Amino acid sequence: MPTSLRDHLPFNDFAPLTTDVTDAAIRRLFEEQLPLSHQLIGKAQPVPNSKKAGFSPVYRNSNTPHAIYNTINSGIHTFYDMWNNSVKLWPNKRCLGQRVFNDGTKQFSNDFTWKTFSEINAIKTDVGSGFRHVIENNPYRMPKHDTLSQYVISIYSGNRPEWVITDIACTSYDLGTTCLYDVLGKDSSMYILNLTESPVVACAADKVEQIIQTKRDNPEALELLITIICFDSLKVLPPRLLEEAKKQKITLYDFDQIIEIGKRNRIPEIPPTPDSIFTISFTLGTTGKHPKGVSLIHSNFVALISFCLSHIQRPPNSTNYCFLPLAHLFERITTTFCLAGGVPVGFPSRHELEYDVGLYKRGVRDPLYDLIADLKVLKPTFLTSVPRMFSKIEGHIKNYIASMPEARKAKFESAISRRIQLQAQYDGATGEDPETQQYIDEIRSLVGFDNMHTCMTGGAPIAGESIINLKAALGTGFAQVYGSTEVTSTPCAANPYEKEPGTSGPIGMFGELKLRDIPEMAYRTENVDAKGYISGEVMLRGPLVFSGYYKNEEETRKSIDDEGWFLTGDVGKLNVNTGRIYIVDRVKNVFKLAQGEYIAPDRLEGNFIGSNPEIAQLYIHGDSLQTYLVAIVGLNPEAIPKWLEDNYQIKTTSEEEILKIFERRDVRAKLCKLFNDRVVEQYGIQGFEKIYNIHCEFNPLTVERQVITPTFKMKRPMCAQFFKSDTDRMYQEGKILDAKAKL
Numbered sequence: 001m002p003t004s005l006r007d008h009l010p011f012n013d014f015a016p017l018t019t020d021v022t023d024a025a026i027r028r029l030f031e032e033q034l035p036l037s038h039q040l041i042g043k044a045q046p047v048p049n050s051k052k053a054g055f056s057p058v059y060r061n062s063n064t065p066h067a068i069y070n071t072i073n074s075g076i077h078t079f080y081d082m083w084n085n086s087v088k089l090w091p092n093k094r095c096l097g098q099r100v101f102n103d104g105t106k107q108f109s110n111d112f113t114w115k116t117f118s119e120i121n122a123i124k125t126d127v128g129s130g131f132r133h134v135i136e137n138n139p140y141r142m143p144k145h146d147t148l149s150q151y152v153i154s155i156y157s158g159n160r161p162e163w164v165i166t167d168i169a170c171t172s173y174d175l176g177t178t179c180l181y182d183v184l185g186k187d188s189s190m191y192i193l194n195l196t197e198s199p200v201v202a203c204a205a206d207k208v209e210q211i212i213q214t215k216r217d218n219p220e221a222l223e224l225l226i227t228i229i230c231f232d233s234l235k236v237l238p239p240r241l242l243e244e245a246k247k248q249k250i251t252l253y254d255f256d257q258i259i260e261i262g263k264r265n266r267i268p269e270i271p272p273t274p275d276s277i278f279t280i281s282f283t284l285g286t287t288g289k290h291p292k293g294v295s296l297i298h299s300n301f302v303a304l305i306s307f308c309l310s311h312i313q314r315p316p317n318s319t320n321y322c323f324l325p326l327a328h329l330f331e332r333i334t335t336t337f338c339l340a341g342g343v344p345v346g347f348p349s350r351h352e353l354e355y356d357v358g359l360y361k362r363g364v365r366d367p368l369y370d371l372i373a374d375l376k377v378l379k380p381t382f383l384t385s386v387p388r389m390f391s392k393i394e395g396h397i398k399n400y401i402a403s404m405p406e407a408r409k410a411k412f413e414s415a416i417s418r419r420i421q422l423q424a425q426y427d428g429a430t431g432e433d434p435e436t437q438q439y440i441d442e443i444r445s446l447v448g449f450d451n452m453h454t455c456m457t458g459g460a461p462i463a464g465e466s467i468i469n470l471k472a473a474l475g476t477g478f479a480q481v482y483g484s485t486e487v488t489s490t491p492c493a494a495n496p497y498e499k500e501p502g503t504s505g506p507i508g509m510f511g512e513l514k515l516r517d518i519p520e521m522a523y524r525t526e527n528v529d530a531k532g533y534i535s536g537e538v539m540l541r542g543p544l545v546f547s548g549y550y551k552n553e554e555e556t557r558k559s560i561d562d563e564g565w566f567l568t569g570d571v572g573k574l575n576v577n578t579g580r581i582y583i584v585d586r587v588k589n590v591f592k593l594a595q596g597e598y599i600a601p602d603r604l605e606g607n608f609i610g611s612n613p614e615i616a617q618l619y620i621h622g623d624s625l626q627t628y629l630v631a632i633v634g635l636n637p638e639a640i641p642k643w644l645e646d647n648y649q650i651k652t653t654s655e656e657e658i659l660k661i662f663e664r665r666d667v668r669a670k671l672c673k674l675f676n677d678r679v680v681e682q683y684g685i686q687g688f689e690k691i692y693n694i695h696c697e698f699n700p701l702t703v704e705r706q707v708i709t710p711t712f713k714m715k716r717p718m719c720a721q722f723f724k725s726d727t728d729r730m731y732q733e734g735k736i737l738d739a740k741a742k743l
Helices: 023-033 079-089 117-136 143-147 161-172 182-196 205-217 239-247 255-264 298-311 329-340 367-378 387-402 406-423 437-446 464-474 553-559 601-611 640-648 655-661 665-683 716-722 724-733
Strands: 014-016 044-046 059-061 068-071 094-102 107-116 152-156 176-179 200-203 227-230 251-254 277-282 293-297 382-385 454-457 477-482 512-516 533-541 566-575 581-586 615-622 629-635 691-697
Touching (some): 068 298, 079 117, 079 161, 079 329, 094 161, 107 117, 107 367, 117 200, 117 251, 152 161, 161 329, 182 277, 200 205, 205 227, 227 255, 239 251, 251 255, 329 382, 367 387, 387 406, 387 437, 387 454, 387 464, 387 601, 387 615, 437 464, 512 566, 533 581, 601 615, 629 724, 640 655, 640 665, 665 691, 691 724
Parallel strands (some): 014 068, 152 200, 176 277, 200 227, 382 454, 454 477, 629 691
Antiparallel strands (some): 044 059, 059 512, 512 533, 566 581, 615 629
16 A cells, blocks of 8 residues: 555645635635535546546546645644634634423423534533543553553544534544444444553443443453543432442543533643544444444545535525434534534434324334424524435325325425426526425425425435435435545535436545446446446545554555555446446445346335335345345334225224234235335336335334444345345245235
C-alpha cells in the first residue's frame, strides 16, 4: 500500500476549495456561497487517458476535473477547526435539543429544549478537561497508560446530546473515539475495548452493569479500562454497582460530575492534527467473526463535511432530527455536517413509551412509531434514514390513502400524479403546485414532515420509483447518497430533485471513482448498454479514503490496492454521459438461481415493501439449486386485518389468530399474487424476480435475532441461517404463486 495517496494523482495535489482565511471571507463562504449549484456539480466526466484494461476510465466531478479537494478552506484541517468556526459564526444559535420527560405525568414535553453553540462549547471544555483529569489522575492508572499514543474513548449509548458533547470534547482534547453496539454482544465489546486499549467508557445507565461485568470476566484483557462515565445520574444505579466497580478497579462518575471536575481542573485544549484519529468505526459484520475497525482521521472528516457543505442546501432556520444510531457513521456524518453548517440537531425521545400516532397500536414497538412521534413535535428540515425505513413511510402513506372514501382518495392520487409529472420535467424541478398543495400538506403533516426540505438515504439501494413516489407525496427533496464507512460515509450524492431518481449522483469534488470488471458476473466496463450505462465493482480514491483497518494490516492490504484505490465490494452502473452512479447491490449479496439468473435482493425487497402496505418487513431468499425465490414476510399489523376482512370477511386483530389463518396455503397464495401483481405493475420486474412462496410473521427481522443491524441493514448470511427451516419448508411445498385462491 502506498504511504501517500497523493503520489498517484494524475493532475495535482489535494487542494483547499478556498484560501481566504479572514473572518469575513469565511462567513461569506458559509452563509452566501455554499452550497454550489447542482448545475455545476451535478455531473462527472472521465479523466483523459485514464482507461486501463479491466477498468473504466477514472471519473471526477465535472466542476473540478483537474483537482481533488480536501477541505472547504485552507484554514480548516480538523473537526476541531470546524467546530470552533461554528461557535464563532453562530454563538447564540440553537445547537442541541431534546424533549424533556416529566416523571410525574409520564409524558414528554410538546417542544424541544435547546442549548446554544456557545453553551455547548463551554460544556465541551469542562467535559474534555474532566475526561483528561480522570484518566491522568486515576487511582487505577498503570504504567501501560503512559505508552498509549492516543487515548480512545468508547461510547455506548443511544442518540442523546451527551453523546455529541462527548464527541466534540474528545476532538478538542486529542482523544480518539470508538463505539460499542448492543447487537455485537459482550464478546465483541470486550474485543473492541481490548483492541483499542480504551481507558474510558462513556455510556447510558443501562450499560454500566454490562461494562463492569465485561471487565470482571476479562480482567487481564481489559486492565487498561479504568473509568466509566455514566450519561445519567448515578442515583438511578443500584448502590451495589458502585462497590462492584471498585472491585474491578474502575472509577465511576456521572456526566454532571465530570463537568464539575473539569471546571475545577481546567486543562488547556489539545488541538488534534489532521492525521490524529477522529474515530475508529467498527463494521458490524455478518459472519460472526470479530468486527473490523475502520480508522478515520480528522482529515477524512474534514473532507467529507466539506463535501456535504458544498453539495447540500441548508435553508434558513433548518433543523435536523438525529434518528439513525450515532454509532453508525451515516448519522454521525449528518450530525457533524449540521454542526459545521450551523444547523440545530434534535434528538429522539429515549423513554420507553407507547405513542398513539395512528400507526402500530400493539405491544411490540416499531421504529417508525417513535420516529413519527418526535417528527410531529420537532418538524425538522432534514432527515437521514435507510431505504427500509423510507419504504415503511411510503407504505404507511399508501395505506392512509387507500383507507379513504373513493372520491377523497381520487383527489389525493390525482395530486400525487400531478406532482410526479411536474417533478419529472427537469433536474431541480420541485413540482410546486398551488392546486395540489392542500393534499400534499395533509400527507406531510401525517408523518411530521411539515417543514421537511431534504431527506437523505443510503446504506443500501432504494428503487427510483420509491423516490419518485415519496418526493411527490411529501413535497420534499429526496437525495440518495452512496459510500461506505471506509470512505467516510458518502463521497457521492444525487440532486434531491433529480429528474430521473435512482442514481446516487456523481462523484463529488473530494474524490475520484472508477469501475472494475467482474467477469464472473459478465460485467465488463467496455460494454455500454442501450441506456448508456457501464457496470462493474465501484472503486474510490482520494482524501475520504480511510487510513486502514485498526491494527489489521492484512485486511487493509486486501481492501486498498497499490495505487490507493479502495475496493468497495459494490456492484455499480455508471452513466457514461452524466457520470452518475447507480448502485445495484453488494457483490456478496447478489446471488444466482439455478437457471443462471442473477438476483439483487436489496433493491427487489425495496420494490415489494414500497408497493405493498401489507408488508412491514421482507427478506427475499434464493437457493442456488432452485429456479425461484421465496420470502419471509413481516406483516403490517394495521393493514393486514383490513385485507383479511375485505377478502375473507374475517374480522380480527389478534396476531395469533392472523398467523393461524396464514398457515392456509390458499390465503398465502392470494396475498403472494397481490404482492407480485403490484410490483410488476409499478416496477416491471421480470418473472424470475417474482416471489413464489411466502412465510408470514409479525416483526421477524429484529436486532435481537441478529438478522439486521441497528440501522436496519439486512445481515443476509445470518438471515439465511436463522430462517433456514422456513425456507426449506417453502421449497419443499413448492410454488404457491399460481395456486388458485379460495374465497
